[in-house]
Amino acid sequence: MATATASGRRIALRWSEAMPMPPTTADPVATGGCPAIGSQPLDPCDLSVVIPLHNEEDSIEPLYAELTEVLSATGMDYEVIFVDDGSRDCTLERLRGGTRADPRVRVIELRRNYGQTAAMAAGFDHARGRVIVPMDGDCQNDPHDIPKLIRKLNKRRGYDVVSGWRLRRQDRFISRRLPSMIANWLIGRVTGVRLHDYGCTMKAYRREILHGVRLYSEMHRFLPALAAWNGARVTEKIVHHRPRTHGQTKYGISRTIRVVFDLITVKFLYGYMTKPLYLFGKLALYALLGGGLLLAIALGQRLGILGEERLHLNRNVLVPLSGLLVILSAQCAVVGLLAELLVRVYHESQSRPIYQIRRIHGPATPDGNAPLTVR
DSSP states (O other): OHHHHHHHHHHHHHHHHHSOOOOSSOOTTTTTTOOOOOSSOOOOEEEEEEEEESSOGGGHHHHHHHHHHHHHHHTOOEEEEEEEOSOSSSHHHHHHHHHTTOTTEEEEEOSSOOOHHHHHHHHHHHOOEEEEEEOOSSSOBOTTHHHHHHHHHTSTTOOSEEEEEETTOOSOIIIIIHHHHHHHHHHHHHHSOOOSOTTOOOEEEEHHHHTTOOOOTTGGGGHHHHHHHTTOOEEEEEEOBOOOOSSOOOOOTTHHHHHHHHHHHHHHHHHHSSOHHHHHHHHHHHHHHHHHHHHHHHHHHHHTSSSSSOOOGGGOTHHHHHHHHHHHHHHHHHHHHHHHHHHHHHHHHTTOOSOOOSOOOSTTOOOTTOOOOOO
16 A cells, blocks of 8 residues: 555656646746736636726726726625826826725736737736726726626626627717727628627626637727637627716727728638638639630630621730639639648647637536626
8 A cells, every 4th residue: 555655656746747837926928028926826806807098197096996986896806907008198107006005906017009909918818807897998988887797798698798889979970989880880791790889898708708819900899709700609788988088089080991901800810710721712713713704705706706806816805814814713722722731730730729618518517607796
C-alpha cells in the first residue's frame, strides 16, 4: 500500500513537472501591458459593467453615483470597469480620485485613443463577470436598465445576448438618428439578424458568448450578429435613453460609410471563414458563364444568327472580353484554393475547432447558464 502511494506521488510529481503551473502574477503581454493586478487571479463575479470613456470628465461623478446605487440594490456580486481611451481632459484623474476607495471598481488606462471598439475589447478581456454589460459613459444610458436586461437574459428560453433598443432616442435626427437607421437596416439585411438598434452600447452578454470573439476596426456594433452566427440566442429590450448633458458627441453621419466597409469584412470573415472556396468558386463560375455567354453571342454574330451582317471574330470586341472573363475565372479559382490552404493552416496550427459547444448535458456537468438572482 505504501509502495502504491509513493508511486502515485511520483506520478503526480512527474505530471506537475510536465505541465507548467500558471504564473502567480499577470503576464504584462497577456494583459495588454498593464501591471499585475495581484498575486492570484481574480475570482469570478456575477456581473461586469464595462464603460469606455473618452473626454467625459463631467460625467464621471454622476455616472458612478448612479451605478453604485442601482447595482448595490440588485444584491449581485458586481464590478465596474472604466476604460480611459486616451482622454485629454481630466477623465483619468477624476476616475482615480473618485473611485479609489471602491474595491469593486477598476480603471484601465490605454496608452492613446484607440477608439470605442478597442476600449470595449480591453474591458471585455479584463472582465470577470458571468454576465458582461457594456454601456456609454456620457450618462445617456440609464443604469436602471441593467437589471431589466439581466432579467430578460434569464427568461425561460435562455437568451445569450439582450440588445438594448432606444425606442425614444434623444438625439438629433439628421446627424445621429438617420445614420443609425440606415446602418441598422444594412446590418440586418446583410447579417440576417434583425435588430432595431445595433448602435446602442448597452447590451447584456453571457461571458462564454464573448469568448474567442476578436474585435477590430469598429466592429463592436456587430457583436449581436457575430454572436448569432456562433449559435447565440439574441433578443432585444427597450431601454431608456436620456439627452446628453455633458461633453460632445464623437459620431456623425460619416459613421455610415465606415459601417459599410466593416460590414463587408464581417460578412466575408464569418460567412466564408471556413469555406473561402465557396465565395471565390461562385465568382469563378459567374465569370466563366459570362465569358461563355459573350463568346456565344460573338459566334452568333459571325454566323449571321444574331444580326443580318456577319461580324468577323477578330473585329468583335466581345471576343477579348470573353477571354478576360475566362482568365478572371481561373484566377478566382486559384485564389479560392490558396485561401482554403491558408484557412486550414490557420485552424490546425492553433488547434482551433470549427464549432462551438453551448452545453454538455450529463451527470456532474456545471451549468454555466444558471440564472442570476436580481432583486
